[in-house]
Amino acid sequence: xxxxxxxxxxxxxxxxxxxxxxxxxxxxxxxxxxxxxxxxxxxxxxxxxxxxxxxxxxxxxxxxxxxxxxxxxxxxxxxxxxxxxxxxxxxxxxxxxxxxxxxxxxxxxxxxxxxxxxxxxxxxxxxxxxxxxxxxxxxxxxxxxxxxxxxxxxxxxxxxxxxxxxxxxxxxxxxxxxxxxxxxxxxxxxxxxxxxxxxxxxxxxxxxxxxxxxxxxxxxxxxxxxxxxxxxxxxxxxxxxxxxxxxxxxxxxxxxxxxxxxxxxxxxxxxxxxxxxxxxxxxxxxxxxxxxxxxxxxxxxxxxxxxxxxxxxxxxxxxxxxxxxxxxxxxxxxxxxxxxxxxxxxxxxxxxxxxxxxxxxxxxxxxxxxxxxxxxxxxxxxxxxxxxxxxxxxxxxxxxxxxxxxxxxxxxxxxxxxxxxxxxxxxxxxxxxxxxxxxxxxxxxxxxxxxxxxxxxxxxxxxxx
Numbered sequence: 001x002x003x004x005x006x007x008x009x010x011x012x013x014x015x016x017x018x019x020x021x022x023x024x025x026x027x028x029x030x031x032x033x034x035x036x037x038x039x040x041x042x043x044x045x046x047x048x049x050x051x052x053x054x055x056x057x058x059x060x061x062x063x064x065x066x067x068x069x070x071x072x073x074x075x076x077x078x079x080x081x082x083x084x085x086x087x088x089x090x091x092x093x094x095x096x097x098x099x100x101x102x103x104x105x106x107x108x109x110x111x112x113x114x115x116x117x118x119x120x121x122x123x124x125x126x127x128x129x130x131x132x133x134x135x136x137x138x139x140x141x142x143x144x145x146x147x148x149x150x151x152x153x154x155x156x157x158x159x160x161x162x163x164x165x166x167x168x169x170x171x172x173x174x175x176x177x178x179x180x181x182x183x184x185x186x187x188x189x190x191x192x193x194x195x196x197x198x199x200x201x202x203x204x205x206x207x208x209x210x211x212x213x214x215x216x217x218x219x220x221x222x223x224x225x226x227x228x229x230x231x232x233x234x235x236x237x238x239x240x241x242x243x244x245x246x247x248x249x250x251x252x253x254x255x256x257x258x259x260x261x262x263x264x265x266x267x268x269x270x271x272x273x274x275x276x277x278x279x280x281x282x283x284x285x286x287x288x289x290x291x292x293x294x295x296x297x298x299x300x301x302x303x304x305x306x307x308x309x310x311x312x313x314x315x316x317x318x319x320x321x322x323x324x325x326x327x328x329x330x331x332x333x334x335x336x337x338x339x340x341x342x343x344x345x346x347x348x349x350x351x352x353x354x355x356x357x358x359x360x361x362x363x364x365x366x367x368x369x370x371x372x373x374x375x376x377x378x379x380x381x382x383x384x385x386x387x388x389x390x391x392x393x394x395x396x397x398x399x400x401x402x403x404x405x406x407x408x409x410x411x412x413x414x415x416x417x418x419x420x421x422x423x424x425x426x427x428x429x430x431x432x433x434x435x436x437x438x439x440x441x442x443x444x445x446x447x448x449x450x451x452x453x454x455x456x457x458x459x460x461x462x463x464x465x
Contacts (some may be wrong), residue, residue, distance in 0.1 A: 003453040007046065007060040011244070014038050015067075018236045019075035028235065032296045034235035036303070039243025046248040057248050064241050068304075071238025074231045075309045080177045082228060082312055083185070083334055084192045085220045090327030091196030092203075092214050099327075100193055102442060109334045110434040111340025112378055114275065118346025118426075119377040121271050123370055129264040133355045165382070175217050185308060189334045216377045228312050233301060235313070242303040250418065258415050261351075268347050269422045276433040283440035285450070293321040293450075302421045307337040308346075310428050317432070324435050332438060336431020343423030343430075344391035345381035349398035350374070356404045358426030391423055392416075 017038070021031050049055045070323075091100065107306070170176050170187035177188060203210025234247045239416035279431035297317050311333045339345075355371050357364040364370075380397040439445035 001059075003050070003056045004059040004063070006395055007056070008063055011042065011241075012170055014042060014240060015237055020241065021026070022233070022236075028232070029296045031236040032239055032299055035240040035297055036243055039303070040247050042240075043244040043247025043249075046244070047250075059359075061245050061249055064244050067237055068241030071231075071234055071241070072304055072306060072309045074234065075304075075306075076179070076276045077313055078224070078227055078231055079185070079308065079311050080179065080188050081224050082315065083188050083330055084177070084195075085217060085224050086315065086326055086330045087189060088191040088196045088199065089217045089221045090325070090330065091193065091198055092217055093326075099442070102196070103331050103438060104335070105327055106441060107328070107335055107434050108340065110279075111332075111336060111430060112381065114279070114342050114430050114433065115340045115346040115373050115381045116378045117275060118268075118272050118342040119350040119374045121268050122347040122350030123242055123354055123364070123373065124273070125264045125268040126351045127364060129260055129267075131261060131264055131351065131355045133359050149422065170203075179395075183338060184356075185311070185334050186300045186338050189331065228316060232313060234318060235296075239300060239303050246303065246417065246421065262415055262418060264353065265347070265419045266422055269343060269426045272342050272426050273429055274349060276429050279433055280436050283437050285436055285440065289438065289450070290322070292430065293302070293317065298425040298429055302425040305417065305420050305424050307341065307424055307427045307431070310424075312335055314428055314431060318435050320449065322432070322436055322439075323446035323449030324439040325442075328435050328439045328442070328444055332431050332435030336427065336434060338426075339382045340430065340434075341381060341391075341394070341427040342422075343396040343426035344420075346377060347426070348391045348419070348423060349377050349380070349395045352395050352455070353398060353402055353404060356399065360404060371401065373398070391420060 012051075018031060018035055021034060026034075046057050046060060058371065167181065167183045168186045170191040173187070173191040175181075176184040176191065178184075181187070199210065199213050202213065277291060280290050281287045294317060297310060297313050298312055301307065304310065310375075314333040314336075315326075315329045318324040318333065319326055324332075350373060354364040357369065362369055376398050377394075380394060380401065
């Protein structure tokens with residue numbers, strides 16, 4: 001028991017170092033990068049000293065995870081309040097319910113279009129690297145995972161596309177505010193939009209009541225924003241713990257045995273990120289500056305593997321760094337965590353389908369197969385849960401729709417966490433790209449904010465909290 005205690009003492013020293021950085025008013029971005037590096041070094045040291053799969057490492061990570069999992073839980077805590085007051089506040093300020101349709105329609109359209117493009121990229125890299133499911137060895141874990149996926153598919157097949165769309169509606173808004181469903185985020189967005197539109201009606205018919213409600217929303221927004229700043233100030237500590245767990249808990253032998261798929265996946269993810277930068281450049285946004293501003297958000301998404309957990313940081317960065325409108329930022333971050341995920345719902349299912357196709361006699365380069373695959377991937381990207389494992393759900397839907405054996409998806413279980421980190425970062429990048437394009441097209445962007453130095457006063461305030 002002495003070794004885990006020593007390890008945790010070193011971990012406490014790293015936290016103290018980050019705390020010292022915060023007290024010297026180092027910016028949040030610099031502290032996030034520092035924590036990322038420290039997490040890689042500390043996790044690598046644990047692997048090197050004790051070896052992969054060591055009980056000492058497992059015991060250490062159990063307590064390190066208190067910081068990482070605790071931080072992600074705090075982020076999830078503020079998701080629903082942030083979305084609700086921000087969307088209501090945006091509608092009250094704009095006083096134009098007609099803009100909601102334009103915002104949501106354009107945002108969803110961009111998310112789905114980039115998902116279709118991501119599927120094409122997945123097909124491209126799979127063929128470039130010659131990926132196939134034939135050469136993957138099935139161990140006990142892989143066989144068990146395959147059986148589990150086949151069981152899960154039975155439940156998924158009972159849910160039609162119409163059922164998925166219906167699940168977006170807030171039948172019980174209080175349950176959705178508690179995050180009871182995978183689609184609760186979208187349901188809260190819709191519920192908040194209804195409240196916002198209703199408040200506009202009250203403001204027209206009963207000006208005094210409307211003014212009181214507007215004042216209440218302003219107060220609520222300020223309280224929630226303060227809460228967000230408090231939680232986001234803990235980001236470096238969360239990233240340190242999450243990165244330590246990833247590096248120390250990885251099985252490098254399994255990764256090396258499937259290195260071809262890992263490399264192909266990250267080449268595909270890099271191409272999607274380039275696609276995002278090209279798209280934002282079309283609306284007059286400097287892609288290099290855009291990438292620098294969203295990088296801390298992508299790093300957190302990478303370490304946490306949670307698109308939903310990244311929503312507060314996503315919205316905060318879109319508003320305070322990219323200059324996107326509050327309403328657009330909330331819609332794009334919320335929708336992007338639940339549908340049209342470029343990495344999980346676009347790239348990954350397409351790569352698996354191309355790998356499996358030759359094993360059942362299908363030519364993966366056949367134009368009709370490619371068109372069908374892209375269409376199914378795009379449609380099935382609705383309602384993907386914004387937490388780790390959403391890609392598996394998307395893959396199950398796509399493979400079953402193509403009448404392919406879903407158990408083969410279980411063959412990649414050993415490298416799933418490593419690839420899921422990159423996929424999640426690309427998911428978040430896609431959401432921020434959709435928000436940026438929508439803001440520019442609808443004229444709701446503040447270029448003054450976007451063009452200012454990366455370290456804004458808002459970020460400095462966050463670092464001081």
